[in-house]
Amino acid sequence: MKVILFGATGMVGQGVLRECLLDPGVETVLAVGRSPTGQRHAKLREIVHQDFLDYSAIESQFAGFDACFFCLGVSSVGMNEERYRHLTYDITLAAARTLAKLNPGMVFTYVTGRSTDSTEQGPMMWARIKGKTENDLLKLPFKAAYMFRPAGIQPLHGVRSKTPWVQAIYVVAAPLLSYLNRVAPNYMTTSEQLGRAMIKVAREGYPKPVLESEDINRL
Numbered sequence: 572m573k574v575i576l577f578g579a580t581g582m583v584g585q586g587v588l589r590e591c592l593l594d595p596g597v598e599t600v601l602a603v604g605r606s607p608t609g610q611r612h613a614k615l616r617e618i619v620h621q622d623f624l625d626y627s628a629i630e631s632q633f634a635g636f637d638a639c640f641f642c643l644g645v646s647s648v649g650m651n652e653e654r655y656r657h658l659t660y661d662i663t664l665a666a667a668r669t670l671a672k673l674n675p676g677m678v679f680t681y682v683t684g685r686s687t688d689s690t691e692q693g694p695m696m697w698a699r700i701k702g703k704t705e706n707d708l709l710k711l712p713f714k715a716a717y718m719f720r721p722a723g724i725q726p727l728h729g730v731r732s733k734t735p736w737v738q739a740i741y742v743v744a745a746p747l748l749s750y751l752n753r754v755a756p757n758y759m760t761t762s763e764q765l766g767r768a769m770i771k772v773a774r775e776g777y778p779k780p781v782l783e784s785e786d787i788n789r790l
């Protein structure tokens with residue numbers, strides 16, 4: 572499987588990259604980001620790119636891939652709706668439209684979050700925008716698209732959040748997160764489980780397009 576990974580420097584993306592590099596069925600990983608991952612591996616190739624609304628200068632390198640793991644995303648905390656929509660909807664759809672055009676056989680997987688609002692009408696700004704992003708991704712002409720909605724994610728194997736306050740919470744709450752992962756699997760997953768689940772779904776498919784924490788943990 573040839574994989575394109577967006578957001579490889581983030582907490583979710585680091586976990587997905589680790590699992591891709593370990594998985595013998597993943598042949599190559601092309602990481603696309605605005606900063607390098609700092610990792611070296613025979614399977615890993617990177618493109619550092621700055622304009623995430625326009626891929627015309629690099630799209631010739633986007634063809635021939637089987638899967639995209641789209642882990643680029645931000646927290647809505649402290650952000651107005653316009654900015655959050657730009658970073659969530661506009662950036663994701665710009666990449667996905669380019670990839671769908673070049674890779675009709677691609678499986679696209681996107682990381683949203685628990686309580687994403689598929690109606691696009693609810694009271695929570697972030698959930699409406701993630702819901703619209705999911706809905707519009709599911710209309711694109713990919714072979715298949717899957718929306719991953721983890722709740723809490725326990726970072727393992729040195730994975731760290733790029734968002735300082737999120738990282739601080741994970742450090743302080745590490746023992747609690749381990750416990751929750753055992754007793755409340757509907758609300759917690761690990762970076763390892765999430766990465767492995769994304770690879771498995773890209774390879775084998777899944778009976779439904781939206782996966783909650785319990786689906787991710789079952790895979």
Ligand SMILES: NC(=O)c1ccc[n+]([C@@H]2O[C@H](COP(=O)([O-])OP(=O)(O)OC[C@H]3O[C@@H](n4cnc5c(N)ncnc54)[C@H](OP(=O)(O)O)[C@@H]3O)[C@@H](O)[C@H]2O)c1
Nearest residue numbers: 578580581582583606643644645682683684724732733734
């Ligand atoms: N962490 C959780 O517990 C959790 C739980 C549920 C859902 N999620 C979802 O998972 C997704 C990723 O979250 P995360 O925790 O991995 O976030 P993170 O650690 O803050 O990483 C964010 C990633 O997105 C990239 N990025 C952010 N803004 C960008 C921009 N303007 N242009 C290009 N790249 C940009 C970052 O690149 P740089 O390295 O260049 O900054 C980084 O790779 C989000 O959609 C989030 O809602 C996370």
